[in-house]
Amino acid sequence: MAILTIRDALNQALREELIRDGNVFIMGEEVAEYDGAYKVTRGLWKEFGDKRVVDTPITELGFAAIGVGAAMAGLRPVIEFMTWNFSILASDQIINNAAKMLYMSGGQFKVPVVFRGPNGSAYQVSSQHSQALEAFYANFPGLKVVMPSTAADAKGLLKSAIRDDNPVIFMEQERMYGLKGEVPEDIDFTIPLGVADVKREGTDCTIVARSMTVPLALQAAEQIQKDFDVSVEVVDPRTIKPLDIDTIVNSVKKTNRLVIAEESHAFASVGAEISYQVMDHAFDYLDAPIKRISTAEAPMPYAKNLEAAALPDVPKIIAAVKEVCYL
Amino acid sequence: MPKAATRQKTETKANKVSKNGSNDRLAEIIKEHEFTDFVEVEEAKAEYLKRRKSQLTQIKKTDKKILREMLYQMVLGRHFEEKSAEVYRMGKIGGFCHLYIGQEAIGVGAMLALRPDDMVLTSYRDHVQAMVKGITPESVMAELYGKEGGCVKGKGGSMHMFSREHEFYGGHGIVGGQIGVGTGMAFAAKYKGTDQVTLCFFGEAAVNQGIFHESLNMAQLWKLPCIYICENNQYGMGTSQKRAMSVSSVSRKGEAYGIANEFVDGMDVMAVREATLRAVERARKESLPTLLEVRAYRFMGHSMSDPGNYRTRAEIAKYQERDPIVLFKDSLKEAKVLGNKDFEEIEKQATEAVDKALKFADESPLPNESELLTDVYA
Numbered sequence: 001m002a003i004l005t006i007r008d009a010l011n012q013a014l015r016e017e018l019i020r021d022g023n024v025f026i027m028g029e030e031v032a033e034y035d036g037a038y039k040v041t042r043g044l045w046k047e048f049g050d051k052r053v054v055d056t057p058i059t060e061l062g063f064a065a066i067g068v069g070a071a072m073a074g075l076r077p078v079i080e081f082m083t084w085n086f087s088i089l090a091s092d093q094i095i096n097n098a099a100k101m102l103y104m105s106g107g108q109f110k111v112p113v114v115f116r117g118p119n120g121s122a123y124q125v126s127s128q129h130s131q132a133l134e135a136f137y138a139n140f141p142g143l144k145v146v147m148p149s150t151a152a153d154a155k156g157l158l159k160s161a162i163r164d165d166n167p168v169i170f171m172e173q174e175r176m177y178g179l180k181g182e183v184p185e186d187i188d189f190t191i192p193l194g195v196a197d198v199k200r201e202g203t204d205c206t207i208v209a210r211s212m213t214v215p216l217a218l219q220a221a222e223q224i225q226k227d228f229d230v231s232v233e234v235v236d237p238r239t240i241k242p243l244d245i246d247t248i249v250n251s252v253k254k255t256n257r258l259v260i261a262e263e264s265h266a267f268a269s270v271g272a273e274i275s276y277q278v279m280d281h282a283f284d285y286l287d288a289p290i291k292r293i294s295t296a297e298a299p300m301p302y303a304k305n306l307e308a309a310a311l312p313d314v315p316k317i318i319a320a321v322k323e324v325c326y327l
Numbered sequence: 328m329p330k331a332a333t334r335q336k337t338e339t340k341a342n343k344v345s346k347n348g349s350n351d352r353l354a355e356i357i358k359e360h361e362f363t364d365f366v367e368v369e370e371a372k373a374e375y376l377k378r379r380k381s382q383l384t385q386i387k388k389t390d391k392k393i394l395r396e397m398l399y400q401m402v403l404g405r406h407f408e409e410k411s412a413e414v415y416r417m418g419k420i421g422g423f424c425h426l427y428i429g430q431e432a433i434g435v436g437a438m439l440a441l442r443p444d445d446m447v448l449t450s451y452r453d454h455v456q457a458m459v460k461g462i463t464p465e466s467v468m469a470e471l472y473g474k475e476g477g478c479v480k481g482k483g484g485s486m487h488m489f490s491r492e493h494e495f496y497g498g499h500g501i502v503g504g505q506i507g508v509g510t511g512m513a514f515a516a517k518y519k520g521t522d523q524v525t526l527c528f529f530g531e532a533a534v535n536q537g538i539f540h541e542s543l544n545m546a547q548l549w550k551l552p553c554i555y556i557c558e559n560n561q562y563g564m565g566t567s568q569k570r571a572m573s574v575s576s577v578s579r580k581g582e583a584y585g586i587a588n589e590f591v592d593g594m595d596v597m598a599v600r601e602a603t604l605r606a607v608e609r610a611r612k613e614s615l616p617t618l619l620e621v622r623a624y625r626f627m628g629h630s631m632s633d634p635g636n637y638r639t640r641a642e643i644a645k646y647q648e649r650d651p652i653v654l655f656k657d658s659l660k661e662a663k664v665l666g667n668k669d670f671e672e673i674e675k676q677a678t679e680a681v682d683k684a685l686k687f688a689d690e691s692p693l694p695n696e697s698e699l700l701t702d703v704y705a
Contacts, residue, residue, distance in 0.1 A: 025518065051518065057548070062507055062541030069511020072496060073446065075518060077511075092538075096501045097508060105489035105497065106479030107702035141703050165705035 002185055007177040009151035010040045013158040014078065016187050018048050021076060024162060027054040027063055028080030028117075037082045038118060038177055064090035064115065068097045068167075071113040076162060081117035084133050084171060090115075091136075098167035099142030112165045116158070119147070119171035120212055120263045121300060124307055130300035132264035134210075135273075137169045138241045144193055145169045145240040149214035151181035153238055156191030164193060173212045173263075193239045196247035202233035205257040205321050208248055208274055210237055213261035213293075213312050220317040230325055240270055248274060249281045256287040257324040261317050266294035291320040368645045371592060371622075375649075379658075382597050386662040389597075394664055395673070397439055397596055401431040401652050403677040404455035407464055408627075410681050411454065411471060415631045419688075420471045424485045425452040429626035432651035433558050434459050436599025437526060437621075440607050444521075446494045446512050448505045449528035451486035452558075453498035456528060461493040464684035469691045476691030480698060494523075502563075503529060503536030506555065510542040513553035517614055524610040525553045526603075531620075532563025534577050543584040543618065552610035554603065555586075555618045558593065560625040565637040581618035593623030594649045597658070624649075 004012065017024050030037045032045035032055040045053040056063040060081065067079040081087045087094065098111045120132040138145045144166050148154040154172070161168040183189075199214060200221050209217035214236050221232035235251050237244055252258050258278055260271040271292045278290065296310040321327075386394065408426040415424050427434065430452075438447060438459045449456045457467050462478050470477030471485055479489050488498040496512060499505035509527030516523040533539055534557060546553050557577045561568050568575060581588035587609060591602045599621055606617035624646035628635045659665040 023519075057541075057544060059541040059545065061538055062510070062545055065504070065507020065538060065542065066511035066514050066545065069496075069508035069513075070515040070518070071511075072508065073512040073515035073519075075515045092501060092504060093507060097499075097504055101497075102705055103702045104479065104483045104487040105491075105702075106477075106482050108479070108489050108491040109496065110705045112705075144704075 001182040003180050004151045004183045005177060006148070006151045006154045006172070006179050006181070007038065007040055009155040009181075009183050010158055010172065011042055011044070012183070013155045013162070014041065015044060015047070017159055017162045018044065018052055023074065024076045024078060025052045025054060026078045026080065027056055027066065029056055029058055029082050031055060031080050036080070038174060040172075040177070041080065060086050060089040061093060064093040065097070067113045067115070068093050068101070068111055071111045071167075072101060072109045076112050078114045078116060078162060081115060083129060083174070084117055084119040085129050085131050087115065087117070087133065094137070094143070094167070094169070095140050099140045102166075103142060110165045111167045114158075114161045114168045114170050116161075116170035117172065118174040118177070120173050121295075121307070121311060122174040124302055124304060126302040127299035132262070132295065134169075134171055134240050135264055135269045138270060143167055143169055143241065145171065146193060146238065147171045147211040147240055148238060149176070149199075149209075149211055149236050151179065152183045153191060153197065155183050156189055157193065157238060159190045160193050163190070168193070171211065175212055176215075179215065191238070194242040194244055195239070196235055196237045196244035198233060198247065198251065199236045200232065200234040202231040202255065204231045204255055205259065205325055206233045206235055206248070206251040206255045207259045207261055207317065207321065208235050208237065209261040210240065210270070212263050213317075216312060216314050217261050217317055220314045220321065223314065224318055224321055228322070228327055230321065230327070232321060243274070243277070245274075245277045245281065249278060252278055252282045253285045256285055258286065258290045259293065259317065259320045259324055260290065261293045261312050261320075263295055263312060265297055266292060267297065269294055288324040288326065291324050293317055293320050368649060371594070371649060375592060375595065375654075378595075378598070382595065382658060383662045385597055385601065386658055386664055391664055393439060394659060395669065397435055397600070398652075398655060398659065398665065399673050399677065400435045400439070400459050401596065401655065402673050403458065403464065403680055404431045404435065405652060406677045406681045407454060407458065407468070407684070410685060411468075412627070412631065414685065420485065421473060422484050423451065424471070424631040425629065426627045426631070427452055427455040429646070429651070430558055430560060430593065430623045431455060432596035432599055432655070433556065433593050433621045433623055434528070436596040437528075437556055437603040440600050440603035441524065441526060444494060445524045445526060446496055446516070447526045447528075448496035448509050448512070449498060450502070450505060450530055450533070451498055451500045452530070453486065453488050457488035457490070457495055457498065460490070460495040462488060462490045462495060464680050465687035468684035468688040472688040472691065473693070474688055474691035475694045476687060481694040482698070482702065503533035503538045505529060506533060506542045507538045509555075510546050510551060510553055513546065513551040513616070514549065517551055522611050523552070524607050526556060527553060528556045528558055530563065531557055531559040531561070531568055531577055532566075532571065533557075534580065535571060543581065543586055543616070546616040547584045547586045550614050551616055552614045553616045554606045554610055555616065556603070557618065557620045559620055559622045562625065562629065562638070564629045565633070567637070576620070578618060578620035586616050586618050588618040588620070591619055591621045593621035594651045594654055596651055596655050
């Protein structure tokens with residue numbers, strides 16, 4: 001095991017896949033000579049050259065389309081969006097083309113492309129650069145949506161995403177690039193898409209968290225254990241689509257209480273979907289209504305205090321757990 | 328303003344334009360484009376007459392088998408679309424249905440300049456291109472019928488014909504979306520080091536979409552072997568090009584990106600093929616893109632549900648005087664390559680092929696309901 005940041009774990013995954021498969025290439029804004037806006041692709045252009053690591057103009061719709069067309073014609077593009085906010089410009093290609101090509105072509109044209117980049121808030125970057133878009137993309141059949149929260153997950157899931165024959169929406173988090181964790185050194189280490197991970201075992205309450213809310217949920221769980229002697233289980237689905245609902249339901253059947261912590265807005269969110277599915281599969285096991293912590297229903301403000309107020313945090317998660325536990 | 332059917336702009340010329348981007352040159356370009364670059368019917372007729380002699384020479388130089396195939400594909404396309412309209416009205420085809428009548432010379436002329444392994448994709452007006460690329464009329468018609476025997480098993484319908492086997496990368500329903508996808512296919516061909524060419528068709532209305540400009544910029548920047556064929560039928564649905572485009576010359580928009588471009592008479596199948604052959608050579612040998620603006624006219628509405636109230640019957644009739652099939656037959660006859668007997672034979676062959684397609688589509692079963700959830704994920 002090596003101790004790596006999420007940033008370096010992603011970099012390692014990209015490097016290993018570039019070596020493993022000549023059809024894999026990286027494309028995006030500032031991915032090559034600049035070494036990546038967030039340094040995820042650091043050193044790769046120097047090592048692999050212009051052909052494999054391609055800088056693009058600022059033309060998100062255009063290079064997303066290159067990814068779709070190149071994938072249809074047999075390559076395995078990894079397309080970086082500097083942030084997922086910019087993918088909105090490219091969403092026609094992702095939703096109308098990548099997601100539907102296999103179906104529309106009666107199974108003839110696969111689109112093995114990975115679209116990746118940071119999702120959600122950063123540090124005071126305001127309304128247009130702080131959006132968590134997973135629910136938007138997860139709504140469309142044909143796309144897979146992946147959101148790692150640890151260095152090992154980041155590496156293992158990105159390698160699986162690149163090897164997957166479907167278009168994969170791979171969402172990182174800028175605030176988390178520097179988080180460190182143990183990562184297996186085996187170059188064949190992968191984590192299958194669609195398998196949740198129990199990040200902390202517990203018996204009294206389940207928190208389903210993803211991406212940035214996973215470390216927050218773990219911190220909240222420690223605090224609650226200490227302050228109230230309540231044992232919290234933290235489940236990280238890791239892949240939003242396909243969703244490993246079984247692991248979530250099994251946890252709820254054990255704890256009988258559920259809090260969902262997410263960085264996106266609440267309305268029609270992934271948390272809303274999980275709530276429905278838990279109700280569908282485990283209604284009789286619930287001892288309290290499900291609680292959800294999401295980002296406030298407003299565009300992200302700039303002011304530091306307002307930004308903090310908008311986002312999920314440890315106290316908000318603790319308050320939700322106390323509520324479902326009637327503490 | 329040159330009116331030649333195949334006004335060629337070489338890359339050198341285009342570069343000159345961009346390098347001399349002074350105000351004078353800019354003013355000159357703007358001036359050139361102030362009046363519309365439309366070749367009106369009368370102008371087109373006069374221009375065609377001037378080219379006629381060289382066209383006949385070209386016909387005589389072309390393999391008779393290819394000429395016959397060109398005419399056959401055009402006639403087949405025409406019959407196929409006429410029948411499609413007929414059965415659409417009977418309720419056998421649902422949804423949208425965009426016909427190619429009047430534009431046959433473009434798809435046929437361009438695609439008969441290709442190798443079988445070259446890649447093609449187009450917009451939702453895709454029935455004829457699909458057949459020219461080798462998908463059988465049976466499976467195209469069955470697709471229109473939403474039947475199991477359709478080329479995509481009834482999952483796509485009129486707008487989404489595909490065939491991996493025939494390197495036909497679709498029928499695309501979002502105006503302009505395929506321009507970026509085609510650019511990506513050309514990127515892949517260059518990446519893999521094959522010498523395949525990508526032919527990407529779109530209408531002139533797609534030129535107003537951002538993806539056209541984003542794609543052409545990257546294609547020239549990265550020298551991608553992609554041929555962009557703008558089928559300018561002069562109407563984006565019911566909005567004429569005059570009401571939608573500030574600079575009417577599509578071909579010259581290529582100059583903004585330094586892309587070689589030509590303006591081509593889309594009613595002359597020989598001119599389309601010749602221009603495409605030049606573009607194919609540029610793509611195959613130099614790995615360079617080309618933008619062809621091929622001027623045509625759609626004889627039918629935008630789709631089957633088009634009321635057609637935005638243009639007059641007289642206008643349509645005027646353009647029908649330049650029916651690409653009639654023009655080609657006249658030339659073939661005059662060049663003494665094919666005659667009435669051949670034409671009759673071709674008509675018969677095309678009619679039979681369409682009848683066979685209709686029969687196949689009628690008899691093909693509906694897709695099994697279990698197909699609803701297949702092919703969502705690989």
